[in-house]
Structure formats: C-alpha cells, structure tokens
Amino acid sequence: MKFYLATAFYCLSLTTTDAFSAVAPNAAKTAPSVDPVDKSMTSLPKETNAFDPTAGENAALQRNNKNEVWLPQRARPRRNRKSPAMRGMVRENIVTPSNFIYPLFIHDEDFNQPIPSMPGCERHSLDSMLREVGESYALGVKTFVLFPKVPDELKTNMGVEAYNPEGIVPRAIRMIKAAYPDTIVCTDVALDPYSDQGHDGVVEDGKILNDVTIHQLCKQAVCQARAGADVVAPSDMMDGRVKAIRDALDAEGFTDVSILSYTAKYASAYYGPFRDALDSHPGFGDKKTYQQDPANGREALIEAALDAAEGADMLMVKPGMPYLDVIRRLKDYSPLPIAAYHVSGEYAMIKAACEKGWLNEKDVVLETLMCFKRAGADIILTYYAKQAAQWMKDDGLY
Numbered sequence: 256m257k258f259y260l261a262t263a264f265y266c267l268s269l270t271t272t273d274a275f276s277a278v279a280p281n282a283a284k285t286a287p288s289v290d291p292v293d294k295s296m297t298s299l300p301k302e303t304n305a306f307d308p309t310a311g312e313n314a315a316l317q318r319n320n321k322n323e324v325w326l327p328q329r330a331r332p333r334r335n336r337k338s339p340a341m342r343g344m345v346r347e348n349i350v351t352p353s354n355f356i357y358p359l360f361i362h363d364e365d366f367n368q369p370i371p372s373m374p375g376c377e378r379h380s381l382d383s384m385l386r387e388v389g390e391s392y393a394l395g396v397k398t399f400v401l402f403p404k405v406p407d408e409l410k411t412n413m414g415v416e417a418y419n420p421e422g423i424v425p426r427a428i429r430m431i432k433a434a435y436p437d438t439i440v441c442t443d444v445a446l447d448p449y450s451d452q453g454h455d456g457v458v459e460d461g462k463i464l465n466d467v468t469i470h471q472l473c474k475q476a477v478c479q480a481r482a483g484a485d486v487v488a489p490s491d492m493m494d495g496r497v498k499a500i501r502d503a504l505d506a507e508g509f510t511d512v513s514i515l516s517y518t519a520k521y522a523s524a525y526y527g528p529f530r531d532a533l534d535s536h537p538g539f540g541d542k543k544t545y546q547q548d549p550a551n552g553r554e555a556l557i558e559a560a561l562d563a564a565e566g567a568d569m570l571m572v573k574p575g576m577p578y579l580d581v582i583r584r585l586k587d588y589s590p591l592p593i594a595a596y597h598v599s600g601e602y603a604m605i606k607a608a609c610e611k612g613w614l615n616e617k618d619v620v621l622e623t624l625m626c627f628k629r630a631g632a633d634i635i636l637t638y639y640a641k642q643a644a645q646w647m648k649d650d651g652l653y
C-alpha cells in the first residue's frame with residue numbers, strides 16, 4: 256500500500272516538462288515520503304460547519320465498495336498520463352534535432368562579436384561559423400541558415416553586394432559544403448543586409464519597388480545556388496518572387512535547389528534583436544507595405560496559395576510563438592511542410608527572463624519548441640537549435 260501511494264504521488268508530482276525526460280528517469284525528482292491517506296476521509300478532524308461533499312441528496316462524491324470517496328466517472332484522462340512510459344506511448348508529437356534550422360550570423364572579421372540583445376549569440380567569423388556547424392552537426396542539427404552583417408561601405412540601394420560571388424555568403428556556403436557536404440545550407444533571399452536604405456527591396460521616393468527588387472533577388476538566389484546553397488529562403492515579401500526565383504534557378508539548371516518561402520511574414524516588433532545583430536534597422540519608416548499586418552490571419556492563406564502555386568517547397572510562418580494560430584491555419588490548408596521561425600525577440604525574451612531566474616531555460620525552451628510542433632510546424636528555425644539538441648542528448652533522448 257505504501258509503495259502504491261508513493262508511486263501514485265511520484266506520478267502526480269511529475270511536471271509538464273517530463274515530455275522531454277521520459278527516457279531520462281533520473282531527470283525527475285523523487286517524491287518525499289508521506290503518510291498513507293485514509294481514503295474514506297473519515298479520520299480527518301471534524302471542522303464545525305465544514306461542508307461534507309459525500310452527504311445529502313445531491314452529494315458531489317459517493318463511496319465505492321471499499322468505502323473510499325469516489326466520484327463516479329468512467330473516463331479518466333489521467334490514466335493516459337500515469338507514468339513516463341504511458342505518456343511516451345500516447346505522445347502525439349516529438350521534436351528531434353533534425354527538425355531544426357539553426358540561424359547563424361556571420362561577418363568578415365577574424366573575431367566573434369557578441370550580440371548584446373541576444374545573449375549567447377554572436378556574429379561569427381567564418382572559421383568560428385565552421386566550428387559551430389561542426390559541433391551542431393555532431394548533435395544532429397544538420398540544417399543552417401546564414402545571415403551576413405555587411406559593412407556600411409558595401410551597402411547600396413540596389414543591394415548589388417547580395418550577388419557578389421566573392422561576398423561573404425557565397426564564401427561561407429562553399430566553406431560549409433566543402434567541410435560538411437551532408438549539411439543543408441539555406442540562405443536568406445532579401446536585400447536588407449545589403450541595403451543602405453535598411454529595407455528588403457530597392458527604394459524610390461520612399462517606396463519599396465516590387466518588380467525591380469525581384470530582379471535583384473533572382474540574381475541573389477542564383478548566386479547563392481552557384482555557391483552550393485541547398486535551399487533558398489526568400490524573406491522579402493515581394494509579390495511574385497517565388498515564381499520568378501523558381502524560374503531563375505531552373506533556367507540556370509538548379510532544379511534541385513529548394514525554396515523555403517517566408518509565406519506569412521508579419522511586420523513584427525519581435526525582429527528588433529536580429530536587426531541589432533545585422534545592423535539592418537529600416538533607414539526610414541517600417542516594413543508594413545510588404546510584411547503582413549499582425550491583425551490578419553486569413554490573409555496568410557492568400558500568400559500560401561500563391562507560394563504553393565508559384566513553386567515553393569516549404570512554407571514559413573514568422574514570428575513563431577505569437578503566431579501559432581497562423582501555423583495551424585497553414586498546416587490545415589496546405590500539404591507542404593510548414594516551418595516556424597522562433598525569432599530573435601522571442602529568444603531575447605526567454606533569455607532575459609532566465610537571466611533574472613524567473614524561468615527555467617531548458618524547460619521553457621523545450622516546451623516552446625514542442626508547442627511549435629503541436630501547432631503544426633514540421634520545421635523550426637531557432638537560435639536554440641544547438642543548445643536544445645545538446646539538452647536532448649544529455650537527457651538521452653537521441
């Protein structure tokens with residue numbers, strides 16, 4: 256009896272985080288021993304006027320054959336949660352390092368530059384980037400996306416540095432593919448790191464020009480493909496860019512290069528730390544004439560329909576956590592793989608709370624990543640990719 260009670264208490268005491276420690280029993284705390292409970296509840300001290308839930312015509316609880324208090328009900332959802340093995344058996348979703356895309360900031364320097372608003376992230380030198388790729392790869396993270404910090408003197412309105420074959424991104428791609436040919440290297444297709452206007456496209460009279468920008472993006476995507484990119488990811492939100500980029504890649508023989516489209520990319524305040532990292536804050540105004548209004552969910556379906564028709568291989572929602580409903584909508588709407596971007600501001604919020612000791616970083620991160628899966632994301636872009644893979648390995652999950 257005592258053993259049974261202890262076991263029951265142990266099961267109850269497991270927190271939600273055990274989804275990630277199911278095969279790591281030592282991660283759960285052992286329950287302190289308590290006195291056996293008299294389930295007839297008759298030995299409790301009798302308080303004057305205290306309500307008796309088993310008394311009266313409409314008693315809330317009855318008694319079973321053993322005189323134990325009993326709430327008659329056949330369905331008890333807690334039966335499927337009663338042990339780590341049971342929870343593991345019925346678990347609907349699982350996150351593995353192979354679901355992650357790890358964004359890496361790079362710059363053309365021989366040192367690393369920490370990013371104050373993203374503690375733990377830095378702009379890597381190319382050598383350091385390669386080490387980070389290697390260490391992540393060893394942990395099962397095999398897909399990376401590169402974001403360059405470009406010096407001001409290389410920034411122009413037309414963003415011509417974006418398709419310089421000797422630019423930092425093509426060199427980084429070649430380095431990674433030479434050292435780790437089995438990785439998947441993704442690139443961002445957009446002009447903002449290369450724009451002296453701080454916008455994702457070419458600017459004229461305060462307006463972001465759609466088709467002229469796409470002309471530049473096609474050059475950028477082909478340049479990245481020539482360097483060995485496996486996946487190009489247009490994040491610019493110009494209309495028709497997926498079709499044009501697909502046609503450009505195909506015309507150059509890159510029919511195997513995939514397009515991961517930033518389908519539902521919102522004009523979000525959560526990108527602030529990323530723009531710090533790349534020094535790419537908009538030079539004027541905001542990005543609301545091309546990125547989506549955070550008020551709109553259905554509008555994402557227009558973008559999804561177009562991207563699918565134009566040849567996108569995967570659809571992305573960005574940011575992640577505040578937009579889980581959009582992830583679910585796209586998942587229900589399209590059979591294409593869905594990606595979620597756990598963006599810089601989301602990362603910064605978690606880091607800040609954890610630095611203050613207000614949240615447990617490992618638990619909250621692994622829960623967050625699982626929530627993306629549950630919402631419908633097949634792929635998760637996260638600055639936590641390597642760290643999460645390390646935690647999963649430490650816990651013996653993979």
Ligand code: PBG
Pocket residue numbers: 443444445446447455490491525526527528529530542597598599600
């Ligand atoms: C730019 C781009 C942005 C991000 C990815 N690609 C910023 C922006 O649109 O201003 C943001 C990623 C993040 O915040 O982590 N094309």
